[in-house]
Amino acid sequence: MSTIEHNLQDVRARIAAVAHNCARSPEEVTLLAVSKTKPVTALEEAIAAGQYAFGENYVQEGVDKIHYFASKADNAPLEWHFIGPLQSNKSRLVAENFAWCHTVDRLRIAQRLSDQRPADMPALNVLIQVNISDEQSKSGITLAELPALVASISELPNLHLRGLMAIPAPENDYQRQLAVFEQMHQAFLTLKASYPQMDTLSMGMTDDMAAAISAGSTLVRIGTAIFGSRT
Numbered sequence: 001m002s003t004i005e006h007n008l009q010d011v012r013a014r015i016a017a018v019a020h021n022c023a024r025s026p027e028e029v030t031l032l033a034v035s036k037t038k039p040v041t042a043l044e045e046a047i048a049a050g051q052y053a054f055g056e057n058y059v060q061e062g063v064d065k066i067h068y069f070a071s072k073a074d075n076a077p078l079e080w081h082f083i084g085p086l087q088s089n090k091s092r093l094v095a096e097n098f099a100w101c102h103t104v105d106r107l108r109i110a111q112r113l114s115d116q117r118p119a120d121m122p123a124l125n126v127l128i129q130v131n132i133s134d135e136q137s138k139s140g141i142t143l144a145e146l147p148a149l150v151a152s153i154s155e156l157p158n159l160h161l162r163g164l165m166a167i168p169a170p171e172n173d174y175q176r177q178l179a180v181f182e183q184m185h186q187a188f189l190t191l192k193a194s195y196p197q198m199d200t201l202s203m204g205m206t207d208d209m210a211a212a213i214s215a216g217s218t219l220v221r222i223g224t225a226i227f228g229s230r231t
């Protein structure tokens, strides 16, 4: 068994254990393998172990991998998520290549993604990034700004607004991790009451996935625990 296959089994087991502990079904939590900076051989090992959803942070690196796997004869049904900061001048590459974008935080970018989404592709799945705790970060909007942005984005024809995403400031204490994720979950439930099609709450990474799942995450973005540390 490859190291990556072993790691994937371990991560899946951890997701299942945490889900059981808080009376959730493991199927409610999607595992996104974050493969930024990793070579295609690493992704191939993950695919061999049944992992098909990948997250990439850098537009060009992600597009190169998407093209590489699309041109392979045995191409598996891969699903590509863009999870990095998005600049306007890169929005077309995201719109033309990815299935999901987790980091929408302003209307202007959302409009570009909708305009640039090719007509022969299904609507681009998008999440609004919320800056829930990281004062340093310039990415993400505040909870107060959320209702207006949701209302505008949900009108855009070629986007499918699926929910929210957050990257909380690093925090070692489990209870404090949980408190931040619970704020996100509450915001998600409030929105869902008006927009029932919202089904995705993207939160949880290698070091805080347990708290995220306990607080209601439906998608965890895991890099290090699957592929090892990045250099």
Ligand SMILES: *Cc1c(COP(=O)(O)O)cnc(C)c1O
Binding pocket: 034, 036, 057, 083, 084, 167, 205, 206, 207, 221, 222, 223, 224, 225
């Ligand atoms: C790198 C990254 C991850 C994965 O982080 P790990 O700690 O390696 O699991 C998840 N989400 C985002 C947005 C990232 O940039």
